[in-house]
Amino acid sequence: MNWTHNPVPKPGKQKRFKKTAKERGRITAEVYADALDRSGGYCERCGSPQHLECAHLMRRWKLPETTANDVAMLCGPQVNTGTCHDWIDHTREGREWALQLREQxxxxxxxxxxxxG
Ligand SMILES: [Zn+2]
Incomplete structure (x- = not known):
């Protein structure tokens, strides 16, 4: 993004400069497809093909936008204890693992x- 180029906005039609938290956290179809492609259709932690979900690796409000590098395909559902999506969202160990995976x-x-090049 080029923040220095800032043309004069048309009066009354000023675009909102910052995205909302909801927009930043949005997983687009493209991001989802990239993550799914990378995962090969298996949970990126345990290798299970069951109920894959696109999980945020970092708290979404900390992200300027969500890219394929900020998510992982993990087995779910997130609300079920013991799934990888539940683990990264609800345990400290899981959160740390997720941040490391994102770095990777x-x-x-x-x-x-x-x-x-
Ligand atoms: Zn899993």
């Missing part, structure tokens, strides 16, 4: 960018 995804993306 971003690291992989940086490496890809270097390789691709």
């Amino acid at each position: 995804f971003w690291q992989q993306e940086r490496e890809r960018m270097i390789t691709d």
Whole structure:
């Protein structure tokens, strides 16, 4: 995003500059497809093919927007104790694991960018 380029907004039609928390946390169809593709159709923690859900790896209000690197396909449902989605959302250990996985995804993306030039 280029924050320095800021043309004069048309009067009365000023766009909202900041996205709402809901918009930032939104998992678009593209993000979902990328994450599903990466997972190969299996939970990215335990490898289960059961009830996959696209789970946020970081609290969504901390994100400027949600990318495929900010989510993982995890088995659910999130409300069921013992599933991976429940584990990352409701345990400290799970949260830490999720943040590390996110770092790993971003690291992989940086490496890809270097390789691709
Ligand atoms: Zn799982």
